[in-house]
Amino acid sequence: MKAILLILIGxxxxxxxxxxxxxxxxxxxxxxxxxxxxxxxxxIFLYQKLIVLGSIFGVITDFFNLTxxxxxxxxxxxxxxxxxxxxxxxxxxxxxxxxxxxxxxLLSKRLGLKDYMDELLFIIILGKVIGSLIYWLFPTLWxxx
Amino acid sequence: MFIMxxxxxxxxxxxxxxxxxxxxxxxNQTLVLADLAEVITNKDLQDQLEQVKVKEVTKKAxxxxxxxxxxxxxAIKINFPQAGIEHLGEADVIVDIEDTSQRNLTDNQPxxxxxxxxxxxxFFGAAMAIMNFHADVSMVKVHQQIYKLIMGKxxxxxxxxxxxxxxxxxxxxxxxxxxxxxxxxxxxxxSPLEIEMYLYKNKVNQFSLHQKTELAKxxx
Numbered sequence: 001m002k003a004i005l006l007i008l009i010g011x012x013x014x015x016x017x018x019x020x021x022x023x024x025x026x027x028x029x030x031x032x033x034x035x036x037x038x039x040x041x042x043x044i045f046l047y048q049k050l051i052v053l054g055s056i057f058g059v060i061t062d063f064f065n066l067t068x069x070x071x072x073x074x075x076x077x078x079x080x081x082x083x084x085x086x087x088x089x090x091x092x093x094x095x096x097x098x099x100x101x102x103x104x105x106l107l108s109k110r111l112g113l114k115d116y117m118d119e120l121l122f123i124i125i126l127g128k129v130i131g132s133l134i135y136w137l138f139p140t141l142w143x144x145x
Numbered sequence: 146m147f148i149m150x151x152x153x154x155x156x157x158x159x160x161x162x163x164x165x166x167x168x169x170x171x172x173n174q175t176l177v178l179a180d181l182a183e184v185i186t187n188k189d190l191q192d193q194l195e196q197v198k199v200k201e202v203t204k205k206a207x208x209x210x211x212x213x214x215x216x217x218x219x220a221i222k223i224n225f226p227q228a229g230i231e232h233l234g235e236a237d238v239i240v241d242i243e244d245t246s247q248r249n250l251t252d253n254q255p256x257x258x259x260x261x262x263x264x265x266x267x268f269f270g271a272a273m274a275i276m277n278f279h280a281d282v283s284m285v286k287v288h289q290q291i292y293k294l295i296m297g298k299x300x301x302x303x304x305x306x307x308x309x310x311x312x313x314x315x316x317x318x319x320x321x322x323x324x325x326x327x328x329x330x331x332x333x334x335x336s337p338l339e340i341e342m343y344l345y346k347n348k349v350n351q352f353s354l355h356q357k358t359e360l361a362k363x364x365x
Contacts, residue, residue, distance in 0.1 A: 029337075030321070033321060033337065034320075037320070037323065061290060061291070061294055062290070065293070066294055067293060067294060067295075067296075067297045068294060068295050068296075068297065069297075070297050075295055075296050075297070076296075076305060078295050079291075079292065079295050079296060079303075079305045079306050079309075080305060080306075080309045081309070082291065082295070082306070083305070083306040083307065083308070083309035083310040083313065084309040084310070084312060084313040084316070085313060086291075086306075086310050086313060087309065087310040087311060087312060087313020087314040087315075087316065087317060088313040088314075088316050088317035088320065089313075089317060090310075090313075090314055090317060091313060091314040091315060091316060091317020091318040091319075091320070091321070092317040092318070092320065092321045093317075094275065094278070094314070094317070094318060095317065095318040095321035095322060095337075096321060096337075100271075100318075101337060101338070101341055102341060102345075104338055104341070105338065105341045105342040105345045106345065107263070108342070109342075109345065109346070109349075111259075111263065113260065113263065116260055117338065118324070119260075119264070120263065120264065120267055121322060121324075121338065123264050123267050123268050123271075124267050124268070124271045125271075125315050125318045125319065126268065126315070127267060127268035127269065127270070127271030127272045127275075128271045128272065128274070128275045128314060128315065128318065129311055129312070129314055129315040130272055131271065131272025131273065131274075131275045131276050132272075132275050132276070132279070132307075132310070132311040132314050133308065133311045134272070134276070135275070135276045135279055136302070136304065136307035136308070136310075136311065137304075139301070139302050141276065
């Protein structure tokens with residue numbers, strides 16, 4: 001009896017979180033922007049499948065302690081490549097958030113900085129990269145958590 | 146002269162009127178039709194029509210006036226009583242009154258110190274934002290898990306994953322905005338920043354039009 005309840009709760013949880021994840025990706029217009037940049041509208045179905053597969057892979061990684069076999073330098077290379085891909089995705093999401101996208105036009109109009117928008121954008125991007133680097137390089141920043 | 150007026154009576158002029166949305170003007174300027182709208186009519190009347198006086202700017206620099214299409218049509222009717230007027234598009238014009246001679250002196254570029262201060266705020270603000278984001282989503286644990294998944298051993302500070310991640314962060318943002326320091330990659334569609342600027346300007350214009358229409362109604 002309790003097992004059925006658990007299964008039901010787990011399933012509903014999954015449905016809602018899944019919907020939230022996809023809505024999150026949609027709202028920010030990240031995927032449409034990428035599709036636009038690469039002119040690959042025909043592969044939309046492929047992208048959908050990949051997102052679903054990726055999410056399931058993420059769940060498996062989260063809940064089961066898997067490890068890959070040790071094929072020496074390929075492992076390190078894989079780590080670097082995946083790290084870069086992670087960063088790219090989060091960078092896209094961070095760029096699409098309101099805090100970056102709407103702040104700049106607002107600032108430039110309010111404070112009269114229209115000519116400097118390119119420089120300011122670059123400063124924001126640089127700030128984020130350096131902030132991230134500092135965060136990782138100094139474990140004291142996150143060790144307490 | 147006699148012949149001309151006969152000709153005028155036979156031909157019924159058709160005027161097509163398309164009102165502009167926002168217009169800049171000097172204080173005490175007399176606004177003629179060409180300033181406020183686009184018109185198309187028979188060729189011989191075009192110049193005369195464009196010089197029709199509509200209204201004089203009575204307000205001071207920094208304020209705005211609203212001229213409705215009806216006022217424009219009334220001005221046209223006074224000069225061309227038999228014309229048939231077709232109106233296309235918006236029904237109001239916002240006239241922003243600026244004193245351009247003054248503007249060039251004071252509204253120059255913001256001082257370097259100002260820009261520098263803004264830059265500093267943005268730099269540290271962005272760094273803080275991303276750090277807080279990481280702390281918020283406990284990215285530390287996720288990275289440790291991923292590192293363990295691929296490398297087979299757990300490490301408390303998986304730098305090999307984190308540093309490419311940080312570089313990729315910048316890379317992703319550059320891809321999204323499609324331009325870095327005036328250099329565009331695809332030279333094609335507008336960057337999201339430009340779209341946002343356009344949307345924001347539109348919103349501001351629409352709202353101020355609405356607001357001023359309300360004010361004008363209350364004053365009348």
